[in-house]
Amino acid sequence: MTNYDITVIGGGNAALCAAITAAEAGARVLILETAPKPYRGGNSRHTRNFRCAHDGPLGPLVESYGENEYLDDLLKVTAGNTDEKLARLAIRSSEECLPWMEAHGVRFQPSLSGTLSLARTNAFFMGGGKSLVNAYYRTADALGVDVLYEAHVTHLELSGDRIARIDYTHQGDDHSIEPTAVIVASGGFQADTDWLARAWGPAAKNFLIRGTPYNRGVVLADLLDQGIDSVGDPTQCHAVAIDGRAPKFDGGIVTRLDCVPFSIVVNKQAERFYDEGEDVWPKRYAIWGRLVAAQPDQVAYVIIDSKSLDLFMPSVFPPLKADTIENLAGMLGLPLAKLCETLDAFNSACGDTSAFHPTELDGVTTTGIAPAKTNWARPINTPPFYGYSLRTGVTFTYLGLKVDETAQCFNATGPIRNLWAAGETMAGSILGQGYLAGFGMTIGTVFGRIAGREAAAYAN
Numbered sequence: 001m002t003n004y005d006i007t008v009i010g011g012g013n014a015a016l017c018a019a020i021t022a023a024e025a026g027a028r029v030l031i032l033e034t035a036p037k038p039y040r041g042g043n044s045r046h047t048r049n050f051r052c053a054h055d056g057p058l059g060p061l062v063e064s065y066g067e068n069e070y071l072d073d074l075l076k077v078t079a080g081n082t083d084e085k086l087a088r089l090a091i092r093s094s095e096e097c098l099p100w101m102e103a104h105g106v107r108f109q110p111s112l113s114g115t116l117s118l119a120r121t122n123a124f125f126m127g128g129g130k131s132l133v134n135a136y137y138r139t140a141d142a143l144g145v146d147v148l149y150e151a152h153v154t155h156l157e158l159s160g161d162r163i164a165r166i167d168y169t170h171q172g173d174d175h176s177i178e179p180t181a182v183i184v185a186s187g188g189f190q191a192d193t194d195w196l197a198r199a200w201g202p203a204a205k206n207f208l209i210r211g212t213p214y215n216r217g218v219v220l221a222d223l224l225d226q227g228i229d230s231v232g233d234p235t236q237c238h239a240v241a242i243d244g245r246a247p248k249f250d251g252g253i254v255t256r257l258d259c260v261p262f263s264i265v266v267n268k269q270a271e272r273f274y275d276e277g278e279d280v281w282p283k284r285y286a287i288w289g290r291l292v293a294a295q296p297d298q299v300a301y302v303i304i305d306s307k308s309l310d311l312f313m314p315s316v317f318p319p320l321k322a323d324t325i326e327n328l329a330g331m332l333g334l335p336l337a338k339l340c341e342t343l344d345a346f347n348s349a350c351g352d353t354s355a356f357h358p359t360e361l362d363g364v365t366t367t368g369i370a371p372a373k374t375n376w377a378r379p380i381n382t383p384p385f386y387g388y389s390l391r392t393g394v395t396f397t398y399l400g401l402k403v404d405e406t407a408q409c410f411n412a413t414g415p416i417r418n419l420w421a422a423g424e425t426m427a428g429s430i431l432g433q434g435y436l437a438g439f440g441m442t443i444g445t446v447f448g449r450i451a452g453r454e455a456a457a458y459a460n
């Protein structure tokens, strides 16, 4: 095998940004990607946008989005659980990422308007994450980066202050290489549901994993076992409520459901458990992942009537439809008497609905029931009726490798001289809890480029 300067573990956004940067600095780079080629690209192939600071209009982004405003947005969701120095570095560097991405093959959509209102803050990839990943693979190939698919890294041998050996399997055979420099970009551990269950309890076995089945945290666990510094809490992850019929892995963005604000949501005992109308859905759909996780069997059911069917983005799988609540209860497997009781109580608690406004907090609320529904509370009484099941969909976990501003990893005695980390696997260094839409790709792009630059400088 060629003598490589840098071995990159993983084949998603962070890995590719690192590999391209290192190759442009003259390094010979090998990517070890555990997925087969058609499934390369990890969670990155599911993405749609990245969050980008800018002083004035930039590419598809309108107006401006300064460092301090971006940081404030981050601090609101992490409740201050953020390494400010690293966060500022990611935010400040995001501005130069956009032209870099374009120069390396990524194309952006014209700015979006509408309910998401992200035209100022988030740049959307033309063709989504899959075409971003494909563009980067083409660029890497042109730069002479070698990629080995179905190359599953099992162990990095730490010897003193450096990684002396990488063990991996390829098509059933065991291999080892003695690397000069190593960049770990192999994501979180969310696809290992045993590990999730150790952190969360047995409920985690019922979670769905929105992204790749290949991010099982094998390299992360191996490095943590050898005393590499970690960061983050194993119970913290990004989780949302998604269509309960989504596949166990890789359902992606299309499995989200936007109907909750116009519904009642009940658990399998047909009881409501939270205010469905607390806020607009983009601000609430992440908390519903945890709410559903706390229900029996980690499942919930959304019920709407014909008045609401056209008020939200259509679902990828059509809802269950019935002319009567009796039939819908049967289709959803809900106890009929209790569902009728819950629905009657809800409908009776609805008042004047003349101010109903589907895209604003309209204050159309229930009175006299707990939990209240504080916006968009209209009786569910106009057949046909529609139902969906809801489950918790995990996006990615936050426990990771601790890095500094140069993306370097450490243990108790100091830096590991030839080990850097980028992307989801170190995102916990910045993001202690909560999530800001588009920040995952920002972290991966910024720290991937830093890791590539630093590893190349070391190897040279």
Ligand SMILES: Cc1cc2nc3c(=O)[nH]c(=O)nc-3n(C[C@H](O)[C@H](O)[C@H](O)COP(=O)(O)OP(=O)(O)OC[C@H]3O[C@@H](n4cnc5c(N)ncnc54)[C@H](O)[C@@H]3O)c2cc1C
Residues within 6 Å of the ligand: 009, 010, 011, 012, 013, 014, 015, 032, 033, 034, 035, 040, 041, 042, 043, 044, 045, 046, 047, 048, 049, 050, 051, 151, 152, 153, 154, 185, 186, 187, 188, 210, 211, 212, 214, 215, 216, 217, 218, 219, 251, 252, 253, 394, 395, 396, 422, 423, 424, 425, 437, 438, 439, 440, 441, 442, 444
């Ligand atoms: C449905 C969905 C939508 C999302 N939308 C967005 C969005 O719009 N914007 C945003 O910023 N973020 C989004 N995210 C989060 C985003 O995907 C991640 O933050 C980002 O992709 C992380 O990039 P990464 O390179 O670190 O990891 P990944 O892209 O997941 O890459 C990890 C790679 O490591 C490989 N790997 C794992 N283990 C091994 C091993 N042992 N040996 C070799 N290779 C290994 C995997 O196969 C994979 O190629 C979304 C996530 C999901 C699931």
